[in-house]
Amino acid sequence: MLKLNNESVTDDQLKELFPDLPAGPLDVYRKKATFDWRRMKLVFDNLTTLKLKNDIWNFMRDNPLFRHQEATPSLDEQRHITTKRMYAIYSQNFIPLTKIGVEPRLFQAEAEALFMFDSSLAVKISLTFRMFSNVIQGSGRSHHYSYIEQSQRGEIGGCFALTEVSHGSNAKGMRTTATYCPDKKQFILHTPDFEAAKFWIGSLGKCATHAIVYAMLISKGKNHGLHTFVVPIRDPKTLKPYPGVTVGDIGEKIGLNGVDNGFVMFNKYHLPKEAALDKFGGVDDNGDYKTPFRDPKKRFGASLGILSGGRVHITSISANYMQKAIVIAIRYSAVRRQFGPDNSSEELPVLEYQQQQIRLVPHLATTFAMRIFCTWFGALHVSITIDNITGGGGGEDAASRGIELHALSCAAKPVCAWSSRDAIQACREATGGHGYLKASALGELRNDNDANCTYEGENSLLLQQTSNWLLTVWPRRHHLTPSDHPLGSLHFLENADHNLTKTCPWTKVEDMMEPANIIEIYKWLSVYSLKTTYEKVSSLKAAGRDNFHAKNESQPYNAVTLSLVYGENFILNHFYKSAADFHEVECRKVLVQLVALYGAFLLEKHLATLYIGGYLSGSQGVLVREAAVRLSTQLAPAAPALADTLAPPDWCLNSLLGHSDGQVYKHLQNIVMTYPGALARPQWWRDVVHWQTYAPSKL
């Protein structure tokens, strides 16, 4: 079901979707490419997803609502236009649920089409419609499903309200209460003070009519912990808040300003008993607490488990941002000329310089790794969710798959968000002055990606989830069976103890350019990181530290690295398999080189640990560095064609530096000459000439 099945796609089908790119200075590089940039798309897309994206893009292109604005609009205007775009897209119903059942990749393909255009729009749709419905689907019962239907018809707009002013990461510390009142069969929702206000809630600032609210369920004087409620916030007919609800906008953010994040406080606000999403537990009419779980921790886990979809989704968002950034930087580097050999009058494209290559090409390789992994990961998550709803999954395997998925998503989200962060920054710097123009689009990508490091779990804290699980696995390493890790993320533990005794047998740069070898090294590194973290925690406990402190004091250089390496190891292996399996030989060759570069680039950051653990010795580390440089140099000529594979249409990418025609200066001229007021004397010119009227001079 998760195979792409692309063998039969014809060139004509692809050409119909992707006409030839405009001729221009990028052609020199395009001609050098040994592979077909369109076919290369089939390593992460198939005809169905490509068509969907094209449909969405064509719709946007032809609709004036989706013209990018040049000058940054005011905060209010950004929210307004994003809201209108949301309804414009949503009302088109590009992927009716029935289609997703057949091709789970469609869900993410739609998101990708949106993120490539504008992240606020994509985030807003996902919060208003998808997340709201998903939570109700996951933790509600049949009488709640009418909300889903109303939401599907766009009659109400949802949001997801967990975080409070003073509590985010520590969900158990939330202080909003929902006190059950058996006389009236109502809950009384209350916010004790501003610190307990729900805060950061996306789409609540201006629009949402309903919220999924997390509150402490109190009944008969007892606090049963955090539970979810569907709470009416604003009248869907007037958008006025209901009495008892104080709701507002949290104001400007670093990025994603099209999304109206909001806050809400409840003043003894009455809800019917049916407002509780009580599939996993709740009170009966009398206020007695009932839950299908014996262990209350399990209930809490199950209700938060629904949120793992958000993390999976974010891996893919990060990949989208990287895609855009790297396309922009590679294309610009291929046309920007600066300096040249002493005896030459022609300057070289900066992509020809080794330093520029090592700054960018590894991020290009990473982008392929991410895109391939995230597409698979997203589709996997959708199929699991469908299985759960239709009852197709279940059983032991489903439980351990859930646990593994949690651990993997808690590692993959930080790995992807940080890879994207580093790539965007590298692209920004490597595009020199012009990359600092707003019109380069790189600033906005950075600002938007930043949120990926924070929401749906602060990266560093998510990594603790992963390492906590891995630490429980280590003592069981000799008895693991495939059903302990249905996704295969623990393969690195096969023969763990034996592998740890190995040292690096390779002595030539070429050896370090071989994906299979790099993967072997990563296996060692993964086992080593787990073992040393386990030992660190054990020794702290042996020295008398309790669990809380032992965990806290084994994070830096141990648990944190462990979780990252675990995530990287999975992504690297997945990339290698996808590359090696790819049906087309010319593309495959390049993909395998990208795998090698991604691997060498990752390894380089862990070189010290490889020495510390005794795996590397002498100057073997130089081989890894040299491999990264050589692979970057070898792949540089192919980079612009690889960028073509990754790029959305020009109007969608909307970057001065990233046009597929490579005519940067022409576009620059066009932009600056037509920018509103560019050539005009400022209206306030008198404040320059006659500054002494407001600033008495002491000069």
Add this chain to the structure above:
Amino acid sequence: MLKLNNESVTDDQLKELFPDLPAGPLDVYRKKATFDWRRMKLVFDNLTTLKLKNDIWNFMRDNPLFRHQEATPSLDEQRHITTKRMYAIYSQNFIPLTKIGVEPRLFQAEAEALFMFDSSLAVKISLTFRMFSNVIQGSGRSHHYSYIEQSQRGEIGGCFALTEVSHGSNAKGMRTTATYCPDKKQFILHTPDFEAAKFWIGSLGKCATHAIVYAMLISKGKNHGLHTFVVPIRDPKTLKPYPGVTVGDIGEKIGLNGVDNGFVMFNKYHLPKEAALDKFGGVDDNGDYKTPFRDPKKRFGASLGILSGGRVHITSISANYMQKAIVIAIRYSAVRRQFGPDNSSEELPVLEYQQQQIRLVPHLATTFAMRIFCTWFGALHVSITIDNITGGGGGEDAASRGIELHALSCAAKPVCAWSSRDAIQACREATGGHGYLKASALGELRNDNDANCTYEGENSLLLQQTSNWLLTVWPRRHHLTPSDHPLGSLHFLENADHNLTKTCPWTKVEDMMEPANIIEIYKWLSVYSLKTTYEKVSSLKAAGRDNFHAKNESQPYNAVTLSLVYGENFILNHFYKSAADFHEVECRKVLVQLVALYGAFLLEKHLATLYIGGYLSGSQGVLVREAAVRLSTQLAPAAPALADTLAPPDWCLNSLLGHSDGQVYKHLQNIVMTYPGALARPQWWRDVVHWQTYAPSKL
């Protein structure tokens, strides 16, 4: 002259300038501090600089023009307010030239006061007045000085126009021409096409009346290379451009949007011969070329040499941004509570978590290193400039000091800009959700600091300047005398060959917490990096690569690392000396710990190289990591008081998270409740409720 001479400063003098900070949740930490946060300021400031900054801040605080605005103003408003603020400050004449002669640190203290408030304002002042005058002072002759006087009186506004659309880094590639016409004794300034338009020119977009323009001087058919001209752009009385000049604004940037960067094209624009700043070379009335330099490269070097002040200045700007970011993140971490031991009802301030400590405290140490180094470096540069003007300097030493200063500033600027980049990013992420509010101020710091990586020389390219020099030094290493490096940056080459044979003798974590040892390791690392880079270049040349290619292909992991290590080594040593020399024992103890942490933090990033070079072996690398963790943990309780040392006044810092009273939630409540329109229904509410009016539904 560059000593701070702070021994005699009394507590009362300091208290007068810095009253007690407001009581609040930060007090717990403040009470733990073993040192006086006010006295700690004396490691980089003295009474004169502290007073100046206070005067400027008090002026701003009392002037309504300097109220920070909450909502981001439009681009035009940002430029307008920045311009007005510029004149308001400039007209106060806070540091008449006579004062700078006495205390060269004042120059930078003023800049610091401005940067702490708003970077656009600071950049704009420096471009409009300082840089314009400096270039004229440096490369003009006495008949040009009237421009300086007009500028000093604020009658004209300058700018500095080197970069063109298609040429920035490669200054020799500029294509603007100034053709001498002996009949009229005029130059004809001409821009052949848009690609040769001067572009990115700060303060030219809306305001400048005059520009320093770099153009190819052509006379009698011969191109004499890049020369500078003072060019009238706009009429100072009307601010209208002169005929022949097309001047405009380049639009929105990623940051620094208060600065009106602009472009200009000249259409056969006539200039009197006197417009040429021809101290280093120019034509006589007949058009015959004359220069005091025999070697034309030297003339070009001398005219660009004037620009090294810009790089020195940027090191300090970077330090200012770091200062603000780290103050914000440390104060917030000390009051933000999340999670706690299982048996406790109190949550812990997140600053108590080891992972949070290792994420932030090393950047705090780095901030001290930078602040101390940059203050010294700035003052040094000012004294050298004064020496040059008054003829006090000169001689052999002055020449080699110029070369060393160039090399050092080309390394220090990237080191500082990147340290700041990494610190700001760490602070942004470590402040979780609330750090993503615009009101945290961290987003703007990141966007503004970004420019530091690019302007006045793209970081990676500057590093080439440094390594090029070091490579010429290596063969001479046995014969270096102090006059080869008057600033002492080559001390690491003493006994270079012998030192290279050493291996790391230390086996305990405590050893790696000892600054003297870390400095010893850095010495080894510096020599090793130089030697290996030299060998790399030599082997490429031996294999037949010409100079251009040999240099290009020895950048990654070699020349780039070399230059960074050289810069870091200097800053680390300077920090150590300043700390060890500090007159006050309690402050000194903490400073020395900060030195150790800065050093361990730096070393950790070079661990792999230390292994590759055979200096470290076995698991010695763990000692360095463990040292960094322990030092971070030891220093964490002192961090809030250290932040007090670094912090500007609250209204100036202007960060919701960084107030000295630690009342984050109170301020947050205040901000969101009073944000314009926060609680109001949007005016466009009908577009939510009646979306079907503009988006026909297919749902």
